[in-house]
Amino acid sequence: MKALRIGMVGYKFMGKAHSNAYRALPMFFPEAPIQPQMAAICGRDADAVQQAAGQYGWAETETDWRNLVARDDIDLIDINAPSDAHKDIALAAxxxxxxxxxxxxxxxTLADSREMLKAAEEAGVKHMVGFNYRFSPAVRLAKNLIxxxxxxQIYHFRAWFLQDWILDPAFPLVWRLQKDIAGSGSHGDLGAHLIDLAHYLVGDIQEVIGMSETFIKERPLAENMTGLSAKGSLGGPMGKVxxxxxxxxxxxxxxxxLGSFEATRFAAGHRSTNSFEINGSKGSVKFDFERMNELEVYFTDDQEDVQGFRRVLATDAAHAYSHAWWPAGHTIGFEHTFTHEMLELMEAIHEDRQPSPNFHDGVKCQAVLEAVERSVEERRWVEISEM
Amino acid sequence: MKALRIGMVGYKFMGKAHSNAYRALPMFFPEAPIQPQMAAICGRDADAVQQAAGQYGWAETETDWRNLVARDDIDLIDINAPSDAHKDIALAAxxxxxxxxxxxxxxxTLADSREMLKAAEEAGVKHMVGFNYRFSPAVRLAKNLIxxxxxxQIYHFRAWFLQDWILDPAFPLVWRLQKDIAGSGSHGDLGAHLIDLAHYLVGDIQEVIGMSETFIKERPLAENMTGLSAKGSLGGPMGKVxxxxxxxxxxxxxxxxLGSFEATRFAAGHRSTNSFEINGSKGSVKFDFERMNELEVYFTDDQEDVQGFRRVLATDAAHAYSHAWWPAGHTIGFEHTFTHEMLELMEAIHEDRQPSPNFHDGVKCQAVLEAVERSVEERRWVEISEM
Amino acid sequence: MKALRIGMVGYKFMGKAHSNAYRALPMFFPEAPIQPQMAAICGRDADAVQQAAGQYGWAETETDWRNLVARDDIDLIDINAPSDAHKDIALAAxxxxxxxxxxxxxxxTLADSREMLKAAEEAGVKHMVGFNYRFSPAVRLAKNLIxxxxxxQIYHFRAWFLQDWILDPAFPLVWRLQKDIAGSGSHGDLGAHLIDLAHYLVGDIQEVIGMSETFIKERPLAENMTGLSAKGSLGGPMGKVxxxxxxxxxxxxxxxxLGSFEATRFAAGHRSTNSFEINGSKGSVKFDFERMNELEVYFTDDQEDVQGFRRVLATDAAHAYSHAWWPAGHTIGFEHTFTHEMLELMEAIHEDRQPSPNFHDGVKCQAVLEAVERSVEERRWVEISEM
Amino acid sequence: MKALRIGMVGYKFMGKAHSNAYRALPMFFPEAPIQPQMAAICGRDADAVQQAAGQYGWAETETDWRNLVARDDIDLIDINAPSDAHKDIALAAxxxxxxxxxxxxxxxTLADSREMLKAAEEAGVKHMVGFNYRFSPAVRLAKNLIxxxxxxQIYHFRAWFLQDWILDPAFPLVWRLQKDIAGSGSHGDLGAHLIDLAHYLVGDIQEVIGMSETFIKERPLAENMTGLSAKGSLGGPMGKVxxxxxxxxxxxxxxxxLGSFEATRFAAGHRSTNSFEINGSKGSVKFDFERMNELEVYFTDDQEDVQGFRRVLATDAAHAYSHAWWPAGHTIGFEHTFTHEMLELMEAIHEDRQPSPNFHDGVKCQAVLEAVERSVEERRWVEISEM
Structure with missing residues (x-):
């Protein structure tokens, strides 16, 4: 059994999710040809990163990602720092x-992501991008059916990622609401997932046209810049969203x-409705991440008196990954999209092939994101080939 | 085209529902071999029955059912007066x-219902009993599948009819809460429907054991004795439920x-959840009357990766009665269970056969109702054959 | 009680629905200040219209709408002939x-609809347009909440009207697939309803951009030009969709x-999913016509541990129209959107005001329909004010 | 930080679930006052237990539970061997x-479970029983509301645990189908969970009456005695269920x-529907384990036009355990009912109190199980106080 020595940059939401996945792999997928070794975790705040290392089970810590990248006892750099840091770390790695x-x-930006892809290709390293929703068993089932x-033949893809965590005008100006750090808002955070699912399930996009809005244009400055559950209050200094x-x-x-996409953080009642529906000439599927173990499936050739969407619980022996988990009917949670993602990473490295999704997929997604942004600015249809 | 001259006793909830069904038949089922003619409606309150006649479209009125029964221009007596009046009217008819x-x-009582059946048989007339839920298209689909x-092979039948209209202790003591008029409470009102559906879909019952409760033992005396939405208030004179x-x-x-039955008027949030599920060796069905156009259907021989309950909207061309109504996907309402019921009545009379369900089914249902009551009193299993 | 003498042109799907509504009004809404009198029905095929008159309950028939319009014993012309006939009849009426x-x-066309509005206004007559979905009790509840x-404050309106009745390439070229008769396809047939609901619930639209597709470009010529369940077969002569x-x-x-609209007849598994969701700063609502008695409702100010979408069955005493129907929990069907619509028509005429929705709403809807069509052709955002 | 040294007997389904919970605790609940130390795992098959130790992360192995119990470097014995082994191990521990x-x-048996409780009490040790469903956040929410x-005031508790894994007559005679090892079938396996939830949420049971059936009375002898997904085939030697x-x-x-309980392994389409509904005078709750992150909640005092069951996703900050997991809307899986269960175990030991649920709850559950069995045999109501 080979071990892959991981050095991870970031220790918040995604850092916790990745750590958990690395911990879960040997327990649930002991057959994986390579297992991760949680070598070092990196963050600027020495105390915080130390605590994270203890809690998540990392052997060592670093406070400068340059040091982490420079270590020769590290095989893979896992980047989950805020988005503005991705490029430099990736290039160095x-x-x-x-x-x-x-x-x-x-x-x-698309340019940056292309630079990252080019660097990874020239270095001959393996590269993967974290579109974790591909790894829900129910999404895999959709993929298999297609x-x-x-x-x-696929006629329609419609998808919406609806959240409501910034609905309150008193919610503060965290980094995810600042363009220079986050790149974009709901579009890059939520829409990116939808675009990747569209690519994965339906194929390439030819042209797009978008519309966009910032409903609340100023927010309280945040004391704590991270977290989806930050608290703020009106009455103090404000900053521009x-x-x-x-x-x-x-x-x-x-x-x-034809595709229809919507990403919003202003849909009251939706904590995290990441949902799509696909209609083809022989059937349809529907998915909602809040019920991530389920896929609704319809076939046009069902007997005529019993046609209807089936609620398939993707925990049967016939479903992807189910052998690793619990008996049929026992569901798994959000976090194991990452476990399955890391399994793909290990297998790809072992098989000396690029994982899927990789930086090519990241670039493709970025091209659509930017094409949409251009279409919003220029109020016109934009061909992806323009980008 | 023959017309069947109807004389109807009762003009409240069921009287309205029946009237509507008689009006709907020629419009939606013009192919029916006989059509009803709304000859006369009967009620004790002359003004009220006059108004009902006008509103519902009855040609004439009577205030004494004996007169109605005595008329020689009436072919069928429709009885929907309170339950304690059924027997005398039916015997006379x-x-x-x-x-x-x-x-x-x-x-x-069972004895009374047997007397009614005997009388109808001796007279050689057609007799039908109002188990209208049999006539939902989705229930028909369940029947066809079975x-x-x-x-x-059927292993399980479980059914529950849950309502909440008397949950408030201030709800008054209407006739439905008085044994001498109503016979029983949730049991005869709601449970009777479940029992008939069980007979219809699964078959005969061999033995039963029940339990029963009156949670609120006294209620305000009612000013208005009828209606499911009567208003009462605490503080005045009370009567025993x-x-x-x-x-x-x-x-x-x-x-x-194995069967499991529950009827209650104390299930908060359930306005009228009349629901059953049937599990067999090759599949299952689920029905909920609040979504009466739908049947959930499961087959064990579906392909192993797409097994799940299908939501079938029973409005397709393949479904019972659908030719009479609207395009697929356009639902019908509660009232048309009665329309279909009356269609069966007309067809049976035309074909000179007993309608289904008829007084035999009424007696069978009553036998189970009383067997359950005996099992409650005597705290033991009761064979239906005892009754 | 005044009677309104109706002369109706058309006797197919909508003719049946309107007839039923006229029949239902006096029975379920006896308090209506005016009741319809089903005076005459008109269609070109004398035998067919004669049969429809008998079935639906119309007193007389006409085979030329010009004659119908010329009769002085008619107060209102009900137009439900194919769309290409609307204008001439309305102008004459x-x-x-x-x-x-x-x-x-x-x-x-928008121009035609404006001409119709102008004619009706100059004549000083009452005019109404058949956006029946406004009259679902659940939609009324949404309206009240807004x-x-x-x-x-409303942030999002998303709506989709999904059907699948022409998914089969062998489905024939009925009139609804021909531009010169139908005007447009899914857009005018289904999208028009969504646009009207958007106007009704959210307000005016400023600008639009659309996309459109005809997936199957040729179909078998139809023997029978009407009906949503027509049958065709491949191998014979074809015509252009x-x-x-x-x-x-x-x-x-x-x-x-922000609004998102989708109308399609190519969504496998959707017989008639006419659905919308509205997100506001204090709550959200969701509606699906296949479960037309229900509205899902979310409030941001619910207690923090019990926040969630409520499934409200709009059959309680507190809901619009419920007094006319059945006890709480007993649902109504598609057809009664028309009953309520005709109630509004009667009340408006009695009160000497324009009904809602009227030709202004029809024109507004047409303006959006055409703006979308222009935006598709010219591949650009189109302001409604351009139209 | 104190560590609790665990010695675990069993390494199949439950052994895997418990191991995972012990691994998850320090990562997700670092604030726990005691953390488990996975000291030794025990099973009769040396190779298999060795492999389990490696996969699950146990430091050492034993092949005789007597040796494990005798070790003085073990603080707690975790028993998840087949049911017939529980007593001896617990008494020794x-x-x-x-x-x-x-x-x-x-x-x-009840007698055995009482002996176990007595032994634990006399020894002054902490004791806990594995009713893990209590630890779903949604179940906790139900508990809080009650x-x-x-x-x-609670009027109704109805619960059903429906599975279908032995529906096929070719499914072999695994240990769970043999009384001498398993004690009972669906009753003890599934019904026990429902009984505990009833105790937890509603309170003590006074009397019961049950019915029971073995639909398929003989099955193929099993090659592999464990597993919910074992394979068998007809035609070979058979054994009695x-x-x-x-x-x-x-x-x-x-x-x-009033309570209604149903446990079955013959409900086609139900992989693991562990579901209950509770109706009280002020509201209701509904739970289905296949959607374990959700609780449906109804309140009678909601405004009259928006009354309905709310779908609450119990992943908000206000919900139990949510701080440990992911942002609102990101669900957790089956396995973390065990993580929360083990958290309670650690906290109870730290606070020197008995965990909840403990052997008292196990005995209470067993008393109801046996009372039901007696009621089935003797065909009569049985008071729990008889037991």
């Missing part, structure tokens, strides 16, 4: 010959399907 | 050679299936 | 001083909300 | 002064509520 796992969005032709609260767009796929 | 449609429960063997608020029972079917 | 009820879409401010199979668009409301 | 965590059902009086396939019972709670 590639240069140092490390494999790279980078959270989405790959970078703040690839095997059981849905026929520089990202979108909501971005919608329509798309035409190269295969002829 | 039979004696007069009229066909009879009687609302459920057939009578206050009869054609598509669910295999003499029927059950809730009755549950277990049953063993002669075919080997 | 207005000229003859008749009130007008016209099915949607009002006309094939108007009373209980949802706060001249309308859209699917049209999507985005919109910006003048009040600042 | 108590005698050795070890704390005990025992999976449910506590023992094969305890705080927000549901009022000595446990129930389904057991239903009714109960009266001492507080006056």
């Amino acid at each position: 590639a240069k140092a010959g490390k494999h790279i796992f980078c959270e989405k969005p790959l970078a703040l 690839e095997s032709g059981r849905l026929g 520089t990202v979108d609260d909501a971005t919608l767009f329509m798309a035409r796929f190269t295969g002829g399907a | 039979a004696k007069a050679g009229k066909h009879i449609f009687c609302e459920k429960p057939l009578a206050l 009869e054609s063997g598509r669910l295999g 003499t029927v059950d608020d809730a009755t549950l029972f277990m049953a063993r079917f002669t075919g080997g299936a | 207005a000229k003859a001083g008749k009130h007008i009820f016209c099915e949607k879409p009002l006309a094939l 108007e009373s401010g209980r949802l706060g 001249t309308v859209d199979d699917a049209t999507l668009f985005m919109a910006r409301f003048t009040g600042g909300a | 108590a005698k050795a002064g070890k704390h005990i965590f025992c999976e449910k059902p506590l023992a094969l 305890e705080s009086g927000r549901l009022g 000595t446990v129930d396939d389904a057991t239903l019972f009714m109960a009266r709670f001492t507080g006056g509520a």
Whole structure:
């Protein structure tokens, strides 16, 4: 059994999720050809990173990612720092010959993400991007149904990622609401996932047109810059929100399907409704991440008196990853999208191939994100090939 | 086209529902071999019955059912007066050679209901009992699936009819809460429907054991004795509730299936959840009357990666009665269970056969109702054959 | 009690629905200040219209709408002939001083619909347009919640009307697939309803951009030109489909909300999913016509441990129209959206005011429909004020 | 930070679940006053237990539980071997002064479980029983609503645990289908969970009456005795099924509520529907384990036009355990009911109190299980106080 020595930059939401995945792999997927070794975790705040290391189970800590990248006892750099830091770390990691796992969005701009891809390719390292929703068993089932032709020709893809955590005008100006750090708002944070799912399930997008809005234009300055549950209060100093609260767009796929996308943080009642529906000539599927173990499936060739969407609980022996978990009917949680993601990473490295999704997928996603942004600014349809 | 001249006794909830069904038949089922003619409506309050006649479209009125029964221009007596009046009217109608449609429960006691059946049989008239839920298209679909063997051998029938309209202790003592008029409470009102559905879908019951409770034992005397939305207030004179608020029972079917039944008016949040599920060796079905156009259907022989309950909207061309209504996907409401019921009545009379369900079914239901009551009193299993 | 003498042109799907509503009014809404009198029905096929008159309960028949309009014993012309006939009949009716009820879409073009509005206004008659979905009790509840401010400021409106009845390439070229008769396809047929609901619930639209597709470009010529369940077969002569199979668009409301609209007849598994969701600063609502008695409602100020979408069954005493129907929990069907619609028509005429929705609403809807079409052709955002 | 040295007997389904919980505790609940130390795992098959130790992360192995119990470097014995082994191990562990965590059902008989409780009490050790469903955040929410009086007086508890894994007659005769090892079938395996939830949420049960059935009386002898997904085939040697396939019972709670319970392994389409509903005078709750992050909640005092069951996703900051996991809307899986269970175990030991649920709860559950069995045999109501 080979071990892959991981050096991870970041220790907040995604750092916790990745750590948990690394811990889960040997327990639930002992057959993985490589297992991760949680070598070192890196963050600027020495005390905080020390505490995270203890809690998550990392052997050592670093406070400067340059040091981490420079260590020769590290095989892979896992980047889940805020988005504005992705590029520099990735470039350095590639240069140092490390494999790279980078959270989405790959970078703040398409140009940056292309630079990252180029660096990784030139260095000959493995690269992966964190589109974790691909790894829900129910999403895998959707993929299988499409690839095997059981849905026929795809006509429609509609997807929406709805949240409500910044609905309150008193919610403070955390980093995710600042363009220079986050790149964009709901678009890059939520829409990026939808775009990747569209690429994964339906294929390439030919052209897009979008619309965007920042409903609340100023917010209280934040004491604590991170977290989805930060608290703020009105009455004190305010700062300008520089990202979108909501971005919608329509798309035409190269295969002829029509797409509809909506990402918003202003949908009251939706904590995290990441949902899509796909309609084909032979059937349809529906997914909602709040019920992530389920896929609704319809087939046009069912007997005529019993046609209807089936609620499939993707925990049966026939479903992806189910052998690793619990008996049929016993659901798994959000965190194991990452466990499955890291399994793919290990297997790809072992098989000396690029993981899927990798930086190519990150770049493709970024191209659509930017095409949408351009279409919003210029109020016109934008071809992805323009980008 | 023959017309069947109807004389109806009662003009409240059920009287309105029946009237509407008679009006709907020629419009939606013009192919019916006989159409109803709304000849006369009968009630004790001359003004009220006059108004009902005008509103519902009855040609004439009577204030004494004996007069109605005595008329020779009436072919069928429709009985939907309070339950304690069913027997006398039905016996007189039979004696007069009229066909009879009687609302459920057939009578206050099993003995009475048997007397009614005997009278109808001796008179050679057609008789029908108002188990209207059989006539939901989704219930018909369940019936078809079972009869054609598509669910295999039946193992389980579980059913519950949950309401909450008397949850408030200030709700007054209407006739439905008085044993001498209503016979029983939730048991005869709601449970009777479940029992009939069990008979219809699964078959005969061999033995039962029940439990029963009256949670609120005294209620304000009612000013207005009828209606499910009567208003009362605490602080004034009170009367004793003499029927059950809730009755549950277990049953063993002669075919080997196990049954579970629950009827209650104390289930907060349930306005009228009339629901059942049936599990067989090859599949299952689920029904909830609040979504009466839908049937959930499961088959064990679906492909192993797409097994799940299908939500079938029973409005397709393949579904019972759908040709009469609207395009697929356009639902119908509660009232048309009665329209379909009356269609069966017309067809049966035309074909010179007994309608289904008829007084035999009413008696069978009453036998189970009383067996449950005996099992509650005597705290033991009671065989239906004892009754 | 005044009677309104109706002359109706058309006797297919909508003709049946309107007839049923006229029949239902006196029974369920006896308090209506005016009741319809089903005076005459008109269609070109004498035998067919004669049969429809008998089945639906119309006193007389006509085979030329010009004759119908010319009769002085008619107060209102109800137009539900195919869309290409709306304009001429409406102009003639207005000229003859008749009130007008016209099915949607009002006309094939915005110009025509404006001409119709102008004619009706100059004639001083009452005019109504058949956006029946406004009259679902659950939609009324949504309206009340918005108007009373209980949802706060509206941020998002998303709506989709999904059907699948032409998914099969062998489905024939019925009139609804021909531009010269139907005006447009899914856009005018389904999208029009969504646009009207948006106007009704959220307000005016400022600008739109759309996309459109005809997935199946040729179909078998139809033997029978009408009906949603027509049968065709491949192998014979084919004709060109001249309308859209699917049209999507985005919109910006003048009040600042973002809108997303999708109408398609290619969504496998959706017989008639007419659904919308509205997100405001204080809450959200969701509606799906396949469960038309229900509205899902969310409030941000619910106690923090019990926040969630409520499934409200809009059959309680507190809900619109419920007094006319059945006890709480007993649902009504599609057809009674028309019953309520006709109630509004009667009340408006009695009160000498324009019904709502009227031809102004029809014109507004047509303006958005055409703005979307222009935006599709010219591949750009189109202001409604351009139209 | 104190460590609790665990010695665990068993390494199959529950052994894996417990191991995972011990691994998860320090990561997700670093604030726990005691953390588990995975000292030794025990099983009869040396190779298999060695592999389990490696996979799950146990420091050492034992092949005889007597040796494990005898070790003085073990603080707690975790018993998840098949049910027939529980008693001997627990008695020995108590005698050795070890704390005990025992999976449910506590023992094969009530007498045995009482002996276990007595031994643990006399030894003065801490004892806990594995009713893990109590630890779903959604179940905790139900508990809070009831305890705080927000549901009022409880009238109804109905619960069903439906599975379908032995529906196929070819499914082999695994240990769970043999009375001498498993004690009972669906009753002790599934019904036990429902009984404990009833005790936890509603209170003590006064009397019960049950019915039971073994639908398939002989099955193929199993090659592999464990596992819910074992494979068998007809045609070879058969053995007698000595446990129930389904057991239903009714109960009266001492507080006056009526209870309905159903456990079956013959409900096609239900992989693991562990579901209950509770109706009180002020509201209701509904739970289904297949959607374990959700609780449906209804309040009678909601405004009259927006009354309905709310779908509460119990992942908000206000919900139990949520601080440990992911942002609101990100669900957790089955396995973390055990993580929370082990947290309670650690906290109780730290606070020198008995955990909840403990052997008292195990005995209470066993008393109801046996009372039901007696009621089935003797065909009569059985008071729990008889037992």
